Amino acid sequence: MTLTRLPALLLVGCFLCNAQTAVPADPTLDTSGLPAYLRAIPQPAPEPWRKITEQQRFELFASLSLSPGAGLSALSGAALSQALNSPKEWTQGSKAYGKRVASSYGSSAVAYSITYATSAIFKEDNRYFRSKKDSFGERFGHVIISPYVAHSNSGATHFSASSFLGSAGGSAIPLLWSPRSWQGMSNVAVNYYLWYAGLAGTNLIREFLPDMIRSQRLKHDRKSLPPVPPKK
Numbered sequence: 001m002t003l004t005r006l007p008a009l010l011l012v013g014c015f016l017c018n019a020q021t022a023v024p025a026d027p028t029l030d031t032s033g034l035p036a037y038l039r040a041i042p043q044p045a046p047e048p049w050r051k052i053t054e055q056q057r058f059e060l061f062a063s064l065s066l067s068p069g070a071g072l073s074a075l076s077g078a079a080l081s082q083a084l085n086s087p088k089e090w091t092q093g094s095k096a097y098g099k100r101v102a103s104s105y106g107s108s109a110v111a112y113s114i115t116y117a118t119s120a121i122f123k124e125d126n127r128y129f130r131s132k133k134d135s136f137g138e139r140f141g142h143v144i145i146s147p148y149v150a151h152s153n154s155g156a157t158h159f160s161a162s163s164f165l166g167s168a169g170g171s172a173i174p175l176l177w178s179p180r181s182w183q184g185m186s187n188v189a190v191n192y193y194l195w196y197a198g199l200a201g202t203n204l205i206r207e208f209l210p211d212m213i214r215s216q217r218l219k220h221d222r223k224s225l226p227p228v229p230p231k232k
Helices: 003-019 036-040 054-065 068-084 094-122 136-148 161-176 185-224
Strands: 149-151 157-159
Touching (some): 054 094, 068 094, 068 185, 094 161, 094 185, 136 149, 136 161, 136 185, 149 161, 161 185
16 A cells, blocks of 8 residues: 555545444434434544443544544645655655544544553543533533543542543654654654644534534424414
8 A cells, every 4th residue: 555545545445433323312402314424523432421332432532533624634744744854854745644633543542542542541431421511611620620530430530540541642652653853752742732722622622512513403403393384
């Protein structure tokens, strides 16, 4: 497989994997009959909280690593790097873009693979559960700390060691395949910020997805109503 074909293959593969992922049985997350884009958006964990199963643990990993969002994130990140000609050693062209896609996707895959493995060892549940608050500020604050919050087997929340290890590995390990201009602690920090922004951004969408579904459902239901006959 050549690097010039990697972007297309990555996106197709992510969509195929996403099609095989089970949809949680939560009526507030039901997207049947609604626009297709809502079905591709990452979903929060269904309420109420229940102890995570190993199948659900893998589904969480797949939603972050093998979903359309993961593919689009790698493609868009690589496009930005291509526009900035960063790293400069990879120059330009379709092969260079393939390298950037592989690097972007590889960084995320490393982070989420480490988190997946260590969460099984530490018995941590890193699924995102929506805030029970009403105000935007409180819900946004819930999102901001979410990358480092996990549930134990008893349901109590605590600092997520597995997420921390994943973020550290996903920030440092990519230096192994990065060229000289992408070495050093400053690039570790950049990789970390990208990991955090990606996960917190995904959780932000998860937090407000039910609101989006409810709004679209109301529009859908209004269109389904029979027309009101004119008054005589």
